[in-house]
Amino acid sequence: MLDNVSPLPGLAASAALGWGVIGFGWVARDYALPGLRQAGGHLVAVADPNAAARERATRLGARAYADASTLLTDPAVQAVYVATPNHLHRAAVEAAAAAGKAVLCEKPMAATLADAEALARTVRRAGIRYGTAFDQRHHPAHEAMRAAIAGGAIGTVTAVRIAYACWVDAGWTHDNWRADPARAGGGALMDLAPHGLDLVEYLLGEPLTEIAALTQRRAQAYAVDDGAMLIGRTESGVLAQLHVAYNCPEGLPRRQLEVLGTTGQLLAERTMGQTPGGTVHLIDGRLGLRCPVPVPDANASPFARQMAAFAAWLRDEGAADAFSLERDLHTMRLLARAYAAAEHPACR
Ligand SMILES: NC(=O)c1ccc[n+]([C@@H]2O[C@H](COP(=O)([O-])OP(=O)(O)OC[C@H]3O[C@@H](n4cnc5c(N)ncnc54)[C@H](O)[C@@H]3O)[C@@H](O)[C@H]2O)c1
Missing domain, CATH: 3.40.50.720 (NAD(P)-binding Rossmann-like Domain)
Known part of the structure; x- marks a missing residue:
């Protein structure tokens, strides 16, 4: 696009x-x-x-x-x-x-x-x-994963599983607009799922065409969803599952990205978020052996790489599809369809 x-x-x-x-x-x-x-x-x-x-x-x-x-x-x-x-x-x-x-x-x-x-x-x-x-498109670990997938490292891709969660209570900031449906437009789903939806499409190089979701208001005292499970399917048939939440305490594993295929699995831990770092492993589908995946430029900030990519795009350098209005609009449509599928009136 x-x-x-x-x-x-x-x-x-x-x-x-x-x-x-x-x-x-x-x-x-x-x-x-x-x-x-x-x-x-x-x-x-x-x-x-x-x-x-x-x-x-x-x-x-x-x-x-x-x-x-x-x-x-x-x-x-x-x-x-x-x-x-x-x-x-x-x-x-x-x-x-x-x-x-x-x-x-x-x-x-x-x-x-x-x-x-x-x-x-x-x-x-x-x-x-x-x-x-x-910015997570520009995380060095995610770029390495995309290259590994495109190079056939895990065979035919079957599924993507994402957990991306944090703790946001009503008093998280002095004026917590994230808990206000009118200013945020939704809760954990609206805030955290865009990253995962965009990443699935970035990693696989194809759009999600189907989406469904369930939301919850389980642990926090506000009017937006504090958790959601989304399932989707890409154009070629890869299944995607995203768990996003505002109700997950800090000590638990909260940032995990797995891409499963017919010959192996890529597992990224603590790569999702604003900072560089985290780890990527390739798990062999026959023996279950787990090997680290080398990540070039591993300590580079995803935000710095994003800003550099944007400046390059303005100069007509770099990838022509690094940014795309139509792709971003498609992600917004997926979010709206996910909320509609959730049919949880209190979460809209
Ligand atoms: N990409 C990411 O990882 C990431 C991380 C955090 C936030 N975000 C997004 O960034 C945006 C801001 O989030 P935040 O956490 O920095 O919020 P924030 O509340 O910390 O900052 C928002 C700022 O906007 C200012 N503001 C309010 N009304 C304004 C107006 N009319 N004109 C100009 N400024 C105005 C506020 O005074 C405040 O300084 C949100 O859309 C959020 O979803 C993205």
């Missing part, structure tokens, strides 16, 4: 990409900022209504605004990273598109499918380059 839009005008191969950040909270501050700097970019300006967030940006030498309008008129801002709560993604992306900026927007694309579809129409009309920030 190639998105046929023009590259960023005037972006020289050697120039550092100037970034504007809309929503300078946890993920932007702790992961995207170090990532864009490691990728050779620089932070020009930040827009955030929170005074403490703006102060942090000013201390880092960036300009800081309470809203995005001035940031978007700054010619030094060539690309915009959107990391607001989910329900504000659409407005931020649409404003950036109207200003002709390239946009990398955090997952999920929007809080609702209707907003994601409207966002996509605006992006197409504006002809800007847009990507959803699926």
Whole structure:
């Protein structure tokens, strides 16, 4: 799926990409900022209504605004990273598109499918380059797994099993928008499943065409789902199973990715998440022997690699399908179908 839009005008191969950040909270501050700097970019300006967030940006030498309008008129801002709560993604992306900026927007694309579809129409009309920030596509371990699968290391792939969980209680942050259906658009399924759905398609190189799910509100005192089980099937018939949860304590194994095939299995532990590291093993299907899979560039940050890939895409370098509006919209449709299948009114 190639998105046929023009590259960023005037972006020289050697120039550092100037970034504007809309929503300078946890993920932007702790992961995207170090990532864009490691990728050779620089932070020009930040827009955030929170005074403490703006102060942090000013201390880092960036300009800081309470809203995005001035940031978007700054010619030094060539690309915009959107990391607001989910329900504000659409407005931020649409404003950036109207200003002709390239946009990398955090997952999920929007809080609702209707907003994601409207966002996509605006992006197409504006002809800007847009990507959803699926950093786990850029994790070195996942890249090594994709290469091993494509090289036939596990034979015919039969199934993918993912566990991706954490503990999010009602008081997790001072204003926990993740627990608010209107701002988050859903719970653990909306927040955590996009990564797994996108990873399944990245690892196998084919789309999921069928999806079903069940959700729960089991352990946390809020109105969104705190756990979900999803099952899906890809175009060629690989089965996928995702367990996502906000109700899993820290001491338990919470980040595991398995790809099973007719001659072996790939097992990735602690690779899913924002940081590099974790392990990948290949288990031999005949003897059950477990061997480590070498991971090139194993300590590279997935966020830095994502920012570098985005900058390369803007320069018309690198993989043409590293980012795709249509693929991201398809992931939003899978999420909406999963919620519809769950038929759990309290979880919508
Ligand atoms: N890729 C990942 O691994 C990953 C990890 C965490 C979060 N995320 C995504 O990133 C986004 C932000 O999550 P977070 O955990 O950083 O949340 P957060 O609450 O820590 O940060 C959100 C920031 O947005 C700001 N904000 C609120 N309204 C705004 C507005 N109108 N304009 C500009 N800024 C505004 C808030 O003041 C806050 O600083 C979410 O969409 C989330 O799903 C992705």
